[in-house]
Amino acid sequence: MYSKFSFRSFRRVLGRVIVTRPDKLCKVRVIRMQLDGKLLRYFNKREDVWVLDRELQCKEGDIVLYQPIKNQKEHVRVPYAPWGTSREIAKILYKVGETFDPVTGRRCFGTKYADEDTINPNVNYEDDRRGYYQDDTSYLMRNQAKKVIEDYKKKDNTEKKGTPV
Template sequence: MASRGAILLGQCMPCIKKNASKIRIRHMELDKNLNMYFKKDEYFFAHDPEKVCKTGDIVLIRELPQRLTRLISHTVEKIVYPLGDIIDPITGKKVVVGKYRDEIEDANRLYGKSEKAFDYEKAPPRGRLEGTRDFTHGETYIKYHEDGKDQPFAV
């Protein structure tokens, strides 16, 4: 099993481990009783010391010949789709929902683009608000104890 170096496609999940990313592999499992398929999640920890993949990214992971630690069994091979930065694989253009970004920009220009509006060229890369406004890089929990300290991930 270990020597085959299998490649898996999965989604990165929030993870507190220092040099690993938690990857969710989702597949459909047949329930023979109901004759229906149901989602089944499998989690793998991939070695990722620089934390290249962020929560929600679609990544390829490759199986290591040997387990690095008790948990880490894979390495991150490639980030296929970063979350919220989708590229259409056929044309290679960036997409937002059902439209190309260029088309949206063109429409804005026709109407007269507002100066205060969001600009892709000026916008810094993802991750600058982590821990201040955007708490999606970790798992939130329901607050169960009041200890006087600040609990950023408590809801």
Template sequence: MMAKSLARSALFVGKCIAHELKGAAKVEVRLLELDENLHMYFPSFQHYFADDPKEECKTGDIVLIRELPEKKTVLITHSVEKMLYKLGDVTDPITGKNVIMSKYRDQIKERNEQFGPGEGDAGGFNYEEAPPRGWQEGKKDFSHRVGYKAWHVFEPGHPLHDDPAAS
């Protein structure tokens, strides 16, 4: 009984992956399973649908999810508690500063002010003036939409041409 109640209140950290459900985020959680024969842990992945009414989660974001006391729908069993990291915005968890590769953004900015941006370096990009991620949503960026899946296209006249389950 104790383990079951503990698992219900557990929080999971996972990565948002592409999904087709509106108002929810599909989250992939990495778990470690013990192999009794080898006495080693191996990664396994569990997928959960988490309630995201504001639709803040995008593919690649790292989020914190919690199991709902009651299922919202058959698929939605968790809720998004917090957005930890957005894709592309890497933050050092200790200092809270933004990072590019192995350097802090303010260090790169300071170096660029002193010496100018280097060739082929991330120093030439201005992060303060860059638009936020997803600003072209619905215009040119279609990463928020579901990919088209056509396994086979039948020619007109074929008995399965107009069958939506066949394409």
């Protein structure tokens, strides 16, 4: 029940760059849905494809569109793939580090926020100097917790002063 996808049926394919090499090649991972004949359900199937990057502009983690090479005389041999490659990068859709989370507005690298490791409780993220809005709920929760603790300490100190022992 296994059916191999033919790349000729697709003009442009979306994938993520997982390996880049200095000889104008990069490996792109494509995730496709494949039907399991016994369960009659679709499951993710990963395919890794060598793609020609003419300007060496791709980095690992970029989301790219690739297409067949327009001039078929330019067939590039790849040492790791016995059949070579006949595909090239058409467009870089999302570069690593230049994507923003639409909900919080924070810059992210893949699935992690760029400032996740360096969140400083003393920084006001609403008027950030970097030019984009950051709304950090953990920062707001920390400030609320600090206020509650300070109020509790003030209340505790006033109770101790008012009652002689």
